[in-house]
Amino acid sequence: MTNDQLKEKISEWVSGIEFPENKQYLEVLVPANSLKKLAELLHNTPETDFDYLISLSGVDYVSHLAVVYHLESTSHKHFLVMKVKTEDRENPNFDTVNEIWRTAEWYEREVFDMFGIKFNNHPDLRRLLMDDDWVGFPLRKDYKDEIKMIER
Amino acid sequence: MDFNIYDFTSFTKWVDNALNSSMSPLLAIIIELIIIGLVFLLFYAIVGLLLVYAERKVCAVIQNRYGPNRVGPFGIFQTIADLIKLLMKELINIKHADNFLFNLAPFIVIIASFMAIAALPFAKGLQAIDFNIGIFYLFAVSSLGVIGILLAGWSSNSKYSLIGAIRSGAQVISYELSVGLSLLAIVVFAGTMQLSGIIESQADGWWIIKGHFPALVAFVIFLIASTAETNRGPFDLAEAESELTAGFHTEYSGIKFAFFFLAEYMNMFIVASIAATMFLGGWMPFHIAGWDGMNAIMDYVPPIVWFFGKTIFVILMMMWFKWTFPRLRIDQLLNLEWKYLLPLNLMNIVLVAFIVLMGWYIK
Amino acid sequence: MGLNQLMFFFLSGLILVFSILTVTSRKILRAAVYLLTVLLATSGLYFLLNYEFMAAIQITLYAGGIVVLIIFSILLTSHISHKFERPALANVIAASLTGLAGSFISIWSIMKFPFNASTEPTLDVNMKEIGMQLMSTGHQGYALPFEVISILLLAALISAVIIAKKGN
Amino acid sequence: MKEVIQDIIIRNSDDYIINMGPQHPSTHGVLRLELSLQGEKVKYVVPHIGYIHRGIEKMCERDTYQQIIHLTDRFDYLSAHMNNEAVCLNVENALEVEVPERVKYIRTILDELNRLASHQLWWCAFGMDLGALTTFFYGLRDREVILDIFEESFGSRLLHSFNTPGGLMHDIHPNFQKRTKEFIKYFRKKLPEYDQLLSNNVIFQMRTKGIGYMSKEVAISYGVTGPSGRASGFSCDVRKNHPYSAYDKVDFKEILDTTGDTFTRYKLRIAEMWESMNIIEQLIDNIPEGDYTAKMKPIIKLPVGEYYQRVETSRGEMGVFIISDGNKFPVRVKFRTPNFANLFVLNKIGSGNKIADIVAISGSLDLVIPDIDR
Amino acid sequence: MNIFKYFGEIFGAIKSLWAGMRVTGYYFIHPGQIVTQKYPENRKTLKMTERFKGEVIMMHDENNQHACTGCGICELNCPNGSIEIITDKITNEAGKSIKIIDKHIYHLSMCTFCELCIKTCPSDAIGWGQEYEHAVFDRHKLTKVLNHPGSSLRKKPSKEPNQE
Amino acid sequence: MNSEYLVLFFLLGVVLVGGAIVFSMFVSPKSTNFAKSEPYECGIPVKSNAWIQFNVGYYLFAIIYLVFDVETVFIFPWGVVMRDMGMTAFIEILIFFFILVTGLLYAWKKGALKWV
Amino acid sequence: MGIKIKSMKNEDFLDNSTLETLKETGDNFFLTTIDDIVNWGRSNSVWPLTFATSCCGIEMMAAGASRHDFARFGIEVYRASPRQADVLVVAGTIVHKMVPILLRLYDQMADPKYVIAMGACAVSGGPFFYNSYSVLRGVDQVIPVDVYIPGCPPRPEALLYGVMQLQRKIKSKSITNPNEVEEK
Amino acid sequence: MIQDIPIQYFLIVSTIMFFVGICGFLIRHNLITILMSIELILNSVNINFLVFNKYLFPNQLQGNFFVLIVVAIAAAEASIAIALFINMYRMYNNIDVENISEMKY
Numbered sequence A: 001m002t003n004d005q006l007k008e009k010i011s012e013w014v015s016g017i018e019f020p021e022n023k024q025y026l027e028v029l030v031p032a033n034s035l036k037k038l039a040e041l042l043h044n045t046p047e048t049d050f051d052y053l054i055s056l057s058g059v060d061y062v063s064h065l066a067v068v069y070h071l072e073s074t075s076h077k078h079f080l081v082m083k084v085k086t087e088d089r090e091n092p093n094f095d096t097v098n099e100i101w102r103t104a105e106w107y108e109r110e111v112f113d114m115f116g117i118k119f120n121n122h123p124d125l126r127r128l129l130m131d132d133d134w135v136g137f138p139l140r141k142d143y144k145d146e147i148k149m150i151e152r
Numbered sequence B: 001m002d003f004n005i006y007d008f009t010s011f012t013k014w015v016d017n018a019l020n021s022s023m024s025p026l027l028a029i030i031i032e033l034i035i036i037g038l039v040f041l042l043f044y045a046i047v048g049l050l051l052v053y054a055e056r057k058v059c060a061v062i063q064n065r066y067g068p069n070r071v072g073p074f075g076i077f078q079t080i081a082d083l084i085k086l087l088m089k090e091l092i093n094i095k096h097a098d099n100f101l102f103n104l105a106p107f108i109v110i111i112a113s114f115m116a117i118a119a120l121p122f123a124k125g126l127q128a129i130d131f132n133i134g135i136f137y138l139f140a141v142s143s144l145g146v147i148g149i150l151l152a153g154w155s156s157n158s159k160y161s162l163i164g165a166i167r168s169g170a171q172v173i174s175y176e177l178s179v180g181l182s183l184l185a186i187v188v189f190a191g192t193m194q195l196s197g198i199i200e201s202q203a204d205g206w207w208i209i210k211g212h213f214p215a216l217v218a219f220v221i222f223l224i225a226s227t228a229e230t231n232r233g234p235f236d237l238a239e240a241e242s243e244l245t246a247g248f249h250t251e252y253s254g255i256k257f258a259f260f261f262l263a264e265y266m267n268m269f270i271v272a273s274i275a276a277t278m279f280l281g282g283w284m285p286f287h288i289a290g291w292d293g294m295n296a297i298m299d300y301v302p303p304i305v306w307f308f309g310k311t312i313f314v315i316l317m318m319m320w321f322k323w324t325f326p327r328l329r330i331d332q333l334l335n336l337e338w339k340y341l342l343p344l345n346l347m348n349i350v351l352v353a354f355i356v357l358m359g360w361y362i363k
Numbered sequence C: 001m002g003l004n005q006l007m008f009f010f011l012s013g014l015i016l017v018f019s020i021l022t023v024t025s026r027k028i029l030r031a032a033v034y035l036l037t038v039l040l041a042t043s044g045l046y047f048l049l050n051y052e053f054m055a056a057i058q059i060t061l062y063a064g065g066i067v068v069l070i071i072f073s074i075l076l077t078s079h080i081s082h083k084f085e086r087p088a089l090a091n092v093i094a095a096s097l098t099g100l101a102g103s104f105i106s107i108w109s110i111m112k113f114p115f116n117a118s119t120e121p122t123l124d125v126n127m128k129e130i131g132m133q134l135m136s137t138g139h140q141g142y143a144l145p146f147e148v149i150s151i152l153l154l155a156a157l158i159s160a161v162i163i164a165k166k167g168n
Numbered sequence D: 001m002k003e004v005i006q007d008i009i010i011r012n013s014d015d016y017i018i019n020m021g022p023q024h025p026s027t028h029g030v031l032r033l034e035l036s037l038q039g040e041k042v043k044y045v046v047p048h049i050g051y052i053h054r055g056i057e058k059m060c061e062r063d064t065y066q067q068i069i070h071l072t073d074r075f076d077y078l079s080a081h082m083n084n085e086a087v088c089l090n091v092e093n094a095l096e097v098e099v100p101e102r103v104k105y106i107r108t109i110l111d112e113l114n115r116l117a118s119h120q121l122w123w124c125a126f127g128m129d130l131g132a133l134t135t136f137f138y139g140l141r142d143r144e145v146i147l148d149i150f151e152e153s154f155g156s157r158l159l160h161s162f163n164t165p166g167g168l169m170h171d172i173h174p175n176f177q178k179r180t181k182e183f184i185k186y187f188r189k190k191l192p193e194y195d196q197l198l199s200n201n202v203i204f205q206m207r208t209k210g211i212g213y214m215s216k217e218v219a220i221s222y223g224v225t226g227p228s229g230r231a232s233g234f235s236c237d238v239r240k241n242h243p244y245s246a247y248d249k250v251d252f253k254e255i256l257d258t259t260g261d262t263f264t265r266y267k268l269r270i271a272e273m274w275e276s277m278n279i280i281e282q283l284i285d286n287i288p289e290g291d292y293t294a295k296m297k298p299i300i301k302l303p304v305g306e307y308y309q310r311v312e313t314s315r316g317e318m319g320v321f322i323i324s325d326g327n328k329f330p331v332r333v334k335f336r337t338p339n340f341a342n343l344f345v346l347n348k349i350g351s352g353n354k355i356a357d358i359v360a361i362s363g364s365l366d367l368v369i370p371d372i373d374r
Numbered sequence E: 001m002n003i004f005k006y007f008g009e010i011f012g013a014i015k016s017l018w019a020g021m022r023v024t025g026y027y028f029i030h031p032g033q034i035v036t037q038k039y040p041e042n043r044k045t046l047k048m049t050e051r052f053k054g055e056v057i058m059m060h061d062e063n064n065q066h067a068c069t070g071c072g073i074c075e076l077n078c079p080n081g082s083i084e085i086i087t088d089k090i091t092n093e094a095g096k097s098i099k100i101i102d103k104h105i106y107h108l109s110m111c112t113f114c115e116l117c118i119k120t121c122p123s124d125a126i127g128w129g130q131e132y133e134h135a136v137f138d139r140h141k142l143t144k145v146l147n148h149p150g151s152s153l154r155k156k157p158s159k160e161p162n163q164e
Numbered sequence F: 001m002n003s004e005y006l007v008l009f010f011l012l013g014v015v016l017v018g019g020a021i022v023f024s025m026f027v028s029p030k031s032t033n034f035a036k037s038e039p040y041e042c043g044i045p046v047k048s049n050a051w052i053q054f055n056v057g058y059y060l061f062a063i064i065y066l067v068f069d070v071e072t073v074f075i076f077p078w079g080v081v082m083r084d085m086g087m088t089a090f091i092e093i094l095i096f097f098f099i100l101v102t103g104l105l106y107a108w109k110k111g112a113l114k115w116v
Numbered sequence G: 001m002g003i004k005i006k007s008m009k010n011e012d013f014l015d016n017s018t019l020e021t022l023k024e025t026g027d028n029f030f031l032t033t034i035d036d037i038v039n040w041g042r043s044n045s046v047w048p049l050t051f052a053t054s055c056c057g058i059e060m061m062a063a064g065a066s067r068h069d070f071a072r073f074g075i076e077v078y079r080a081s082p083r084q085a086d087v088l089v090v091a092g093t094i095v096h097k098m099v100p101i102l103l104r105l106y107d108q109m110a111d112p113k114y115v116i117a118m119g120a121c122a123v124s125g126g127p128f129f130y131n132s133y134s135v136l137r138g139v140d141q142v143i144p145v146d147v148y149i150p151g152c153p154p155r156p157e158a159l160l161y162g163v164m165q166l167q168r169k170i171k172s173k174s175i176t177n178p179n180e181v182e183e184k
Numbered sequence H: 001m002i003q004d005i006p007i008q009y010f011l012i013v014s015t016i017m018f019f020v021g022i023c024g025f026l027i028r029h030n031l032i033t034i035l036m037s038i039e040l041i042l043n044s045v046n047i048n049f050l051v052f053n054k055y056l057f058p059n060q061l062q063g064n065f066f067v068l069i070v071v072a073i074a075a076a077e078a079s080i081a082i083a084l085f086i087n088m089y090r091m092y093n094n095i096d097v098e099n100i101s102e103m104k105y
């Protein structure tokens, strides 16, 4: 499917979708509450068939926190970037997609570890890379640690 | 062949007489024992050190490198440096471990190998004890070493060592059978269990030649099984580096660890010399019945050279195995023994018995 | 004192001390190791008696077989920190009284009994002789026991396999 | 509706747990595997990572684009060149810079050489995991030849930081072509030896065949890429699917297999080595003349936007996700590293096997731990 | 089990094992294949390639002069702060007060050999040294001052224009 | 006359190991710290104390081994006299082996030789 | 007075001054014959622990491989268990999560033990000195280090050179006065 | 017969060993220890067999063969016993005599 068809299809499925400008590829901004639904549809519908989650990254845009999903379909070879964001820095949370793409389990743990974004219904949400007793979320822009981090 | 210039019997007799004539019999025998003890102690240490050095060099050459070459000429003092270092290294005692057994384990391992050395025939007359059940005795004491390994693994209170010990227990006892049965093939051929008798029976040809096919099969099985029994080569599951870090001796440090290390090499020496004795004629020179000229020439090579030459040959084979093959998994290891070696061995023995019955071996 | 006596006292000393330790030790693996020492010393006695084949069998089967099996099962069933309870005092007293009385009576009767050592010529026990008698079918032949033992072992093997498999 | 693959680990407090790693010869670094044992059998594997998490992504936020390059060397240090290239390509695409043809050719050759070196190292480490100690020395012996070529051109053996946005640091050394060809000739002779020594060995085959089976669905769902994924039939070769550099100019096969066990993963890497040599041979004589770098400003500022670039490293698909706000420092750099996903599948394909199999399986996934932790 | 398959398996196994043993055996009897270089013995002849990155050095000519102007660009470009430039103010013959380099401090212990400093140096004052034997007992010995004591700025940089 | 040699070799082992360990105890440096006396487990503090969940395979092989060991012991005297006795011995061993192999086959069939 | 290392002159080594001060402060300027023998043994048989965390570990492996052949120095036997190892070659980055494990491994090694910090990361944090929140800046902050080998990664020859430096350091010690067991 | 050593010496040793075995049988609750006591008892019997053979009938081998048979039986007994013990352990997680009453077979 071409990007335009995809666009059509996606806006058919869920409301409140935005398509931000992007030079390289199609990008969708999903409202947090329909993330799970869209993900399931994208994965299960034969025409879209996004079965391969390439990467799942957390981003701190200072104004808001976001999670970016890079998706590809191994059969149709099309590519999609899905994004959710939240303004809530204290207690951000999204739905997990780890039942849809298994690889997401660790990616989500990593995002939780680095940004403090929680994922509902995640089977094993612990810190992944840092020690369990680590304080703070290192990849956030406002993370400071005078002792362990020498800044330049 | 009544006359042999390299017969050590007269020499030992002479020592015996000299001692007996000058003192009381009890004292004489004690002094004799002390002399023998010192000789063997020295022998044991030297063989152990040399073997460790040899293995390093052999594996180095196989792997396209030099191996130790900076300590002394060609690095021959390398193992001595290791020895000094290990002697001067701290002995760690583990909390919650059974210290008595922890310290006992190296004793058992070393004692088992010493007991075996007692019966090895190095040359004519150069044998501490010539049992009339010689080979059976060797078979018996070789089964003792595993107890040391089991104790070491259990008493270190570490998971790795326990798994290593249990593995090696299952492995060693299984392969024990194949070792015994493959030796039995030669016993059937020779009709005796006395080591000197077996060697004498090879005066006109080694059993591996005289016994042709079944002896060859027995030899191969013996090589495989004895490699496994000494926890070496592709069968080093008990100390599998990549799985159990150091296996049953994970917690041992310093000289205690060195003894496990040493025992491995001494056991290798022992099984190699058993193989040399049983299949390759021991100290008996290479003889072909009828070719008197060549036989006479062969006689001029001292038997001790023959013995060590053959032993070294077998040792090289074992090193070659070790540095070529990947390690087996525990279930495959036991499969190999119970489903392949043991049935083959039993068949082989029946074959040997049949051949002996029909007299189809080279006489 | 001759060398023979020296050896005998050394070996029997080992046997006595370690057999007592075997039953009194509260750590099970140590008990097994003490038992091993007893068995090895016994085989030393056999060597002293010049029954070399028996001695080697003692080492192979008892030390290398049964004790290994025992140690093996200990490895699988007990933890290193495990220690036996001290047995009840009454139990100990009763047992040791039995033992003492029994051994006293037996030793007394042994000392009493006039053993007259045989004057017959000693048979040179070599393997040939043992093998001949074991395999021969005639008078003083043990061929039948030889075969029967194989059946006994077959039975042992089958039952052990059945028992072990049943646990699964 | 597709089938949903689930393998949630249920931990039990009285499991017999044994730790493999962080210091363990077969975890190739500081991976820690928590194995729950039943006898020799492994009930489940819990990988613990982060023992070499160095915070590279955070560091990138304070570095210029040129400076990021030298950090990318250091996660998958065995495919340093591909990692560099990923960032460079991303920056070049964002700036819409056209790099000279010569650079593309050289990059492709270097990619493949690096892949060869990496696979050689994997081969010897894998052999060592299975107890064949000599493989370690043969593999490294042949690898040294490649490293010599590298050192002549880049001045360093392992981490070369040779790429820079817009091209290369230097031109290749005049000897480069000659020596590469010599190497190919040499290695074509040595590679069959690998087969004789290890691949055809019965013990090796017994140890690896039928162990650690991974189906295509599992591979896709877990995002297992690279040779490990391709062994399960997951056609994930970025070189083929989204050609970059000079890969569209060469003729090569994407090696695929569907068996998906440990032995297939092994065989596939050996086949990839042959294929890499083919690619190099096609390119090495045709390197066009030209500049070794495009004209770049000394301070690079990416236009505002989000950029994603994928390359194929020797372990799988590597992605670089850069978010720029127009400054000389990026806002966020995320590296999608292949090993991260490849390790996660270990429990799925490893549980139910024996300890020795876990070693074999994790060896066949060819893990580089800093690549996971970044 | 099929008895032929059983023996066939055994035979195949032995053949494959023998193939492996041939390889190792070949090397065992061909010690000429040894590739080891004897490092400390061949120190005299062991030359690194000309691009070898051993350490950053500052090139000095025979008059003990170098080309570093103390501009600090290398310090700026070094990703991990391995370079510190300490400048000094002097008055030159013309009476103008100019900035010259006092100490070009280089932390070998931190350098990652990324070559950015050398690439970006406008006056090509620094380059790669071939030294690779750096091991010391004291970490502070690894901090070096690159400009030799008493050295001065080369007057006229009379060399080809910069590559960059 | 052989037992003293055996005891001698036994003592040699004791002397070698004991001597070396005692010597080493005197000359080697000593230091203690908390972690040193803990068991080693790849650098992770040992936690679980559960006992190993062992496998039937481990001891089943030991048991079968014991049975076969006895048989081996019995065959050795046979091996010595095989040459001299000829046919009788051959037939006896065939019977013996037949029974033995039956046992092995039984264990094989029952899956006792399979590692679970 | 120099310490002899085969095939290399004393003057060719760096940092002789530290070695001299070390000897003087240890008030064992005169080494006895026994010291000589023991040090000969110890210095020629330093068995490393297989401990490699990242890139430098690969160069350590390369140093052990055929081309450079660690084994010539008697460093052949890589021990996987810290009980039997003599030298801990810290090859690679140490992050804060790893520190307790490193400490534990170091503690579990039997005396005498030595530490080589290989690579910029182990010496000072190297490429991750600034801006990284999780990297330990030099292992000498937690365990005593005997020899520092800079480089990123150091060439295998550099590692061999470092090993020779370590041998020199071992040879300058006396058993009657072993250098104090550093507490950390 | 052995020079210098009367037959009684051997018999005393074996007697003491026998009764030590009996004591162990009585005071221990652990089945494996009991098995070990039995081995002690059998062993003392074996000594007697051989000693009698050596001292009283030196030209025959009956004692030897009896020992052979005893050893074989001991091995068979030990293997089955241990199979039982381990099975018990798998069921009840310990191997004390008290549990025997609960055994089903």
Ligand code: SF4
Pocket: E056, E077, E078, E079, E080, E081, E082, E083, E110, E111, E112, E113, E114, E115, E116, E117, E118
């Ligand atoms: S090479 Fe790189 S790290 Fe080293 S001083 Fe230069 S810029 Fe800094």
Ligand code: SF4
Pocket: E067, E068, E069, E070, E071, E072, E073, E074, E075, E085, E120, E121, E122, E123, E124, E125, E126
């Ligand atoms: S070395 Fe070059 S860049 Fe650095 S201060 Fe000197 S002139 Fe400037």
Ligand code: SF4
Pocket: D074, D159, G054, G055, G056, G057, G091, G092, G093, G118, G119, G120, G121, G122, G126, G127, G151, G152, G153, G154
């Ligand atoms: S010093 Fe360099 S090569 Fe070594 S571990 Fe650190 S980053 Fe890697």
